[in-house]
Amino acid sequence: MAEESVFLVNGNKLSWKEGLVVADALKMMNYTFKMLVIKMNGELVKRENWQTTPIPENADIKVIHLISGG
Amino acid sequence: MISRAEYFSKRDPFAFPLWQKATVGIAGAGGLGSNSAISLARAGIGTLIIADYDLVTLENLNRQQYTLAQIGKLKVEALAENIRSFNPFINLVLHPVKITPANLNAIFKEADLLIEALDEADQKEMLISCWLSNYPKKHIIAASGIAGFGKNENIYGERYGFLHIVGDMKSELKPEISPIATRVAVVANMQANLALELIAKAKGI
Numbered sequence: 001m002a003e004e005s006v007f008l009v010n011g012n013k014l015s016w017k018e019g020l021v022v023a024d025a026l027k028m029m030n031y032t033f034k035m036l037v038i039k040m041n042g043e044l045v046k047r048e049n050w051q052t053t054p055i056p057e058n059a060d061i062k063v064i065h066l067i068s069g070g
Numbered sequence: 071m072i073s074r075a076e077y078f079s080k081r082d083p084f085a086f087p088l089w090q091k092a093t094v095g096i097a098g099a100g101g102l103g104s105n106s107a108i109s110l111a112r113a114g115i116g117t118l119i120i121a122d123y124d125l126v127t128l129e130n131l132n133r134q135q136y137t138l139a140q141i142g143k144l145k146v147e148a149l150a151e152n153i154r155s156f157n158p159f160i161n162l163v164l165h166p167v168k169i170t171p172a173n174l175n176a177i178f179k180e181a182d183l184l185i186e187a188l189d190e191a192d193q194k195e196m197l198i199s200c201w202l203s204n205y206p207k208k209h210i211i212a213a214s215g216i217a218g219f220g221k222n223e224n225i226y227g228e229r230y231g232f233l234h235i236v237g238d239m240k241s242e243l244k245p246e247i248s249p250i251a252t253r254v255a256v257v258a259n260m261q262a263n264l265a266l267e268l269i270a271k272a273k274g275i
Contacts, residue, residue: 034191034192035191035192035194035195036195037195037198037199037202037233039230039231039233042230042231044199044202044203044206046199046203047195047199062230064214064228064230064233064235065214065239065240066191066194066195066198066212066214067191067214067215067216067217067237067239067240067241067242067243068189068190068191068194068242068243069101069189069213069215069216069217069241069243069249069254070098070100070101070102070103070187070188070189070190070194070213070216070249070254
Protein backbone atom coordinates (compact mmCIF):
# COMPACT_ATOMS: atom_id res chain seq x y z
CA MET A 1 0.00 0.00 0.00
CA ALA A 2 1.46 3.37 -1.03
CA GLU A 3 1.96 5.87 1.76
CA GLU A 4 -0.10 9.02 1.60
CA SER A 5 1.77 12.04 0.23
CA VAL A 6 2.08 14.78 2.84
CA PHE A 7 3.62 18.12 3.66
CA LEU A 8 4.07 19.97 6.96
CA VAL A 9 2.74 23.34 8.09
CA ASN A 10 4.10 24.39 11.49
CA GLY A 11 4.51 20.72 12.30
CA ASN A 12 0.99 19.71 11.24
CA LYS A 13 0.84 16.95 8.63
CA LEU A 14 -1.38 17.84 5.67
CA SER A 15 -2.31 15.75 2.67
CA TRP A 16 -0.29 16.70 -0.43
CA LYS A 17 -1.46 16.69 -4.02
CA GLU A 18 -0.05 18.05 -7.27
CA GLY A 19 -0.89 21.70 -7.96
CA LEU A 20 -0.99 23.05 -4.41
CA VAL A 21 0.50 26.53 -3.97
CA VAL A 22 1.76 28.20 -0.79
CA ALA A 23 -1.46 30.21 -0.37
CA ASP A 24 -3.42 26.93 -0.18
CA ALA A 25 -1.49 25.95 2.95
CA LEU A 26 -2.92 28.98 4.77
CA LYS A 27 -6.46 28.06 3.74
CA MET A 28 -6.00 24.41 4.72
CA MET A 29 -4.84 25.51 8.18
CA ASN A 30 -7.66 28.09 8.44
CA TYR A 31 -5.05 30.74 9.25
CA THR A 32 -6.48 34.23 9.23
CA PHE A 33 -3.44 36.20 10.41
CA LYS A 34 -2.95 39.30 8.33
CA MET A 35 0.78 39.83 8.67
CA LEU A 36 3.08 36.89 8.38
CA VAL A 37 6.28 35.50 7.01
CA ILE A 38 6.37 32.13 5.26
CA LYS A 39 9.42 29.92 4.95
CA MET A 40 9.32 26.74 2.91
CA ASN A 41 12.16 24.25 3.31
CA GLY A 42 14.14 27.01 4.94
CA GLU A 43 13.67 29.57 2.16
CA LEU A 44 11.59 32.73 2.39
CA VAL A 45 8.54 32.81 0.12
CA LYS A 46 7.65 36.44 -0.52
CA ARG A 47 4.03 37.54 -0.22
CA GLU A 48 3.79 38.34 -3.94
CA ASN A 49 4.70 34.71 -4.70
CA TRP A 50 2.27 32.93 -2.35
CA GLN A 51 -0.29 32.37 -5.14
CA THR A 52 2.25 31.04 -7.64
CA THR A 53 4.82 29.07 -5.65
CA PRO A 54 4.05 25.33 -5.79
CA ILE A 55 4.36 23.22 -2.64
CA PRO A 56 6.66 20.27 -3.30
CA GLU A 57 5.83 16.89 -1.76
CA ASN A 58 7.14 16.58 1.83
CA ALA A 59 7.67 20.34 2.03
CA ASP A 60 8.25 21.75 5.51
CA ILE A 61 6.40 25.08 5.72
CA LYS A 62 6.70 27.51 8.63
CA VAL A 63 4.12 30.26 8.94
CA ILE A 64 5.26 32.96 11.34
CA HIS A 65 2.57 35.28 12.69
CA LEU A 66 3.63 38.90 13.27
CA ILE A 67 1.75 40.85 15.93
CA SER A 68 1.89 44.63 16.40
CA GLY A 69 3.66 46.05 19.45
CA GLY A 70 7.08 47.56 19.94
CA MET B 71 38.55 61.53 32.11
CA ILE B 72 37.95 57.79 32.21
CA SER B 73 40.20 55.68 30.01
CA ARG B 74 38.85 53.05 27.65
CA ALA B 75 40.63 50.33 29.66
CA GLU B 76 39.09 51.55 32.92
CA TYR B 77 35.64 51.77 31.41
CA PHE B 78 35.71 48.31 29.90
CA SER B 79 36.92 46.44 32.99
CA LYS B 80 35.79 42.96 34.08
CA ARG B 81 34.68 41.94 30.61
CA ASP B 82 34.49 38.45 29.16
CA PRO B 83 37.96 37.91 27.66
CA PHE B 84 36.64 35.92 24.69
CA ALA B 85 33.24 37.40 23.84
CA PHE B 86 33.85 41.07 24.62
CA PRO B 87 36.49 41.68 21.90
CA LEU B 88 34.01 40.22 19.37
CA TRP B 89 31.24 42.52 20.61
CA GLN B 90 33.59 45.49 20.31
CA LYS B 91 34.20 44.64 16.65
CA ALA B 92 30.51 44.05 15.91
CA THR B 93 27.95 46.35 14.29
CA VAL B 94 24.34 45.77 15.28
CA GLY B 95 21.44 47.37 13.40
CA ILE B 96 18.35 48.39 15.37
CA ALA B 97 15.24 49.11 13.29
CA GLY B 98 13.07 51.31 15.48
CA ALA B 99 13.82 53.26 18.67
CA GLY B 100 10.57 52.74 20.59
CA GLY B 101 9.96 50.33 23.47
CA LEU B 102 11.92 47.47 21.94
CA GLY B 103 14.65 49.50 20.23
CA SER B 104 15.46 51.91 23.06
CA ASN B 105 15.74 49.08 25.58
CA SER B 106 17.79 46.74 23.39
CA ALA B 107 20.10 49.58 22.30
CA ILE B 108 20.85 50.54 25.90
CA SER B 109 21.67 46.96 26.92
CA LEU B 110 23.84 46.36 23.85
CA ALA B 111 25.69 49.61 24.52
CA ARG B 112 26.30 48.61 28.14
CA ALA B 113 27.47 45.14 27.08
CA GLY B 114 30.06 46.70 24.78
CA ILE B 115 28.86 46.38 21.19
CA GLY B 116 31.24 48.57 19.18
CA THR B 117 28.80 50.15 16.75
CA LEU B 118 25.03 50.53 16.75
CA ILE B 119 23.12 51.68 13.66
CA ILE B 120 19.75 53.02 14.84
CA ALA B 121 16.92 54.11 12.54
CA ASP B 122 13.64 55.78 13.57
CA TYR B 123 11.89 58.83 12.08
CA ASP B 124 9.74 59.55 15.13
CA LEU B 125 9.89 62.17 17.87
CA VAL B 126 9.65 61.45 21.60
CA THR B 127 6.14 62.03 22.97
CA LEU B 128 4.69 62.02 26.48
CA GLU B 129 2.88 58.75 25.88
CA ASN B 130 6.17 57.03 24.95
CA LEU B 131 7.42 57.43 28.52
CA ASN B 132 5.33 54.50 29.78
CA ARG B 133 7.85 52.08 28.26
CA GLN B 134 10.54 53.80 26.20
CA GLN B 135 13.91 54.90 27.56
CA TYR B 136 13.42 58.67 27.28
CA THR B 137 12.87 61.53 29.72
CA LEU B 138 10.35 64.35 30.07
CA ALA B 139 13.01 66.81 28.96
CA GLN B 140 13.42 64.87 25.69
CA ILE B 141 9.80 65.23 24.53
CA GLY B 142 9.80 66.64 20.99
CA LYS B 143 13.33 65.48 20.17
CA LEU B 144 14.10 62.93 17.49
CA LYS B 145 14.17 59.51 19.16
CA VAL B 146 17.49 58.61 17.56
CA GLU B 147 19.08 61.81 18.91
CA ALA B 148 17.58 61.37 22.38
CA LEU B 149 18.66 57.72 22.52
CA ALA B 150 22.19 58.62 21.42
CA GLU B 151 22.32 61.26 24.16
CA ASN B 152 21.20 58.72 26.77
CA ILE B 153 23.65 56.07 25.59
CA ARG B 154 26.57 58.50 25.51
CA SER B 155 25.74 59.54 29.08
CA PHE B 156 26.96 56.13 30.27
CA ASN B 157 29.18 54.91 27.40
CA PRO B 158 31.40 57.49 25.69
CA PHE B 159 33.27 54.80 23.73
CA ILE B 160 30.50 53.53 21.47
CA ASN B 161 30.14 54.40 17.80
CA LEU B 162 26.54 55.40 17.01
CA VAL B 163 25.21 55.79 13.47
CA LEU B 164 21.83 57.50 13.48
CA HIS B 165 19.22 57.54 10.72
CA PRO B 166 16.19 59.74 11.45
CA VAL B 167 14.19 58.25 8.58
CA LYS B 168 11.31 55.85 8.01
CA ILE B 169 12.67 52.46 6.97
CA THR B 170 11.43 51.32 3.55
CA PRO B 171 12.40 48.55 1.12
CA ALA B 172 14.16 51.28 -0.90
CA ASN B 173 16.44 52.59 1.86
CA LEU B 174 16.94 49.45 3.98
CA ASN B 175 20.27 48.58 2.34
CA ALA B 176 21.67 52.06 2.55
CA ILE B 177 20.88 52.22 6.27
CA PHE B 178 21.87 48.77 7.46
CA LYS B 179 24.38 47.33 4.96
CA GLU B 180 27.25 47.55 7.50
CA ALA B 181 25.26 45.70 10.19
CA ASP B 182 26.37 42.18 11.12
CA LEU B 183 22.85 41.46 12.29
CA LEU B 184 19.56 43.31 12.68
CA ILE B 185 17.15 43.72 15.58
CA GLU B 186 13.57 44.32 14.44
CA ALA B 187 12.04 46.82 16.86
CA LEU B 188 9.13 48.23 14.88
CA ASP B 189 5.61 48.77 16.13
CA GLU B 190 3.20 47.73 13.38
CA ALA B 191 2.88 44.15 12.16
CA ASP B 192 2.92 45.18 8.47
CA GLN B 193 6.22 47.01 9.02
CA LYS B 194 7.64 43.96 10.79
CA GLU B 195 6.66 41.79 7.83
CA MET B 196 8.20 44.24 5.36
CA LEU B 197 11.46 44.45 7.29
CA ILE B 198 11.86 40.70 7.80
CA SER B 199 10.95 39.89 4.23
CA CYS B 200 13.33 42.49 2.74
CA TRP B 201 16.17 41.55 5.11
CA LEU B 202 15.95 37.83 4.38
CA SER B 203 15.82 38.48 0.62
CA ASN B 204 18.73 40.91 0.69
CA TYR B 205 20.88 39.17 3.30
CA PRO B 206 20.00 35.47 3.42
CA LYS B 207 23.07 34.76 5.60
CA LYS B 208 22.67 37.54 8.16
CA HIS B 209 20.59 37.07 11.30
CA ILE B 210 17.47 39.10 12.01
CA ILE B 211 15.96 39.04 15.50
CA ALA B 212 12.29 40.06 15.51
CA ALA B 213 9.63 40.37 18.22
CA SER B 214 6.03 39.16 18.06
CA GLY B 215 3.55 39.10 20.93
CA ILE B 216 4.58 41.51 23.69
CA ALA B 217 1.26 42.97 24.86
CA GLY B 218 0.09 42.81 28.48
CA PHE B 219 1.99 42.07 31.67
CA GLY B 220 3.16 39.01 33.61
CA LYS B 221 3.11 35.55 32.02
CA ASN B 222 6.89 35.29 32.01
CA GLU B 223 6.59 31.61 31.22
CA ASN B 224 4.96 32.33 27.85
CA ILE B 225 7.85 34.37 26.45
CA TYR B 226 10.30 32.37 24.39
CA GLY B 227 12.42 32.40 21.26
CA GLU B 228 11.96 30.50 18.00
CA ARG B 229 14.53 30.06 15.27
CA TYR B 230 13.85 29.61 11.54
CA GLY B 231 17.30 29.58 9.94
CA PHE B 232 18.58 33.16 10.11
CA LEU B 233 15.20 34.47 11.31
CA HIS B 234 14.70 34.53 15.08
CA ILE B 235 11.46 35.56 16.80
CA VAL B 236 11.10 36.44 20.47
CA GLY B 237 7.79 37.00 22.27
CA ASP B 238 4.75 34.97 23.27
CA MET B 239 3.63 34.72 19.60
CA LYS B 240 0.01 35.44 20.53
CA SER B 241 -0.67 38.56 22.67
CA GLU B 242 -2.47 41.19 20.60
CA LEU B 243 -2.57 44.84 21.70
CA LYS B 244 -5.92 46.08 22.97
CA PRO B 245 -7.14 49.34 21.43
CA GLU B 246 -5.75 52.42 23.19
CA ILE B 247 -3.53 50.38 25.52
CA SER B 248 0.23 50.57 24.99
CA PRO B 249 2.57 47.68 25.52
CA ILE B 250 3.70 47.66 29.18
CA ALA B 251 7.26 48.57 30.20
CA THR B 252 8.19 45.29 31.86
CA ARG B 253 7.15 42.90 29.11
CA VAL B 254 8.57 45.11 26.32
CA ALA B 255 11.86 45.36 28.18
CA VAL B 256 11.97 41.58 28.75
CA VAL B 257 11.49 40.91 25.05
CA ALA B 258 13.90 43.69 24.01
CA ASN B 259 16.54 42.29 26.31
CA MET B 260 15.96 38.77 25.02
CA GLN B 261 16.56 40.16 21.52
CA ALA B 262 19.74 41.91 22.70
CA ASN B 263 20.88 38.84 24.64
CA LEU B 264 20.44 36.67 21.55
CA ALA B 265 22.37 39.21 19.46
CA LEU B 266 25.34 38.92 21.86
CA GLU B 267 25.14 35.15 21.70
CA LEU B 268 25.01 35.02 17.90
CA ILE B 269 28.00 37.36 17.59
CA ALA B 270 30.03 35.27 20.03
CA LYS B 271 28.93 31.98 18.48
CA ALA B 272 29.95 33.10 15.00
CA LYS B 273 33.53 32.72 16.28
CA GLY B 274 32.81 29.48 18.12
CA ILE B 275 32.54 30.96 21.61
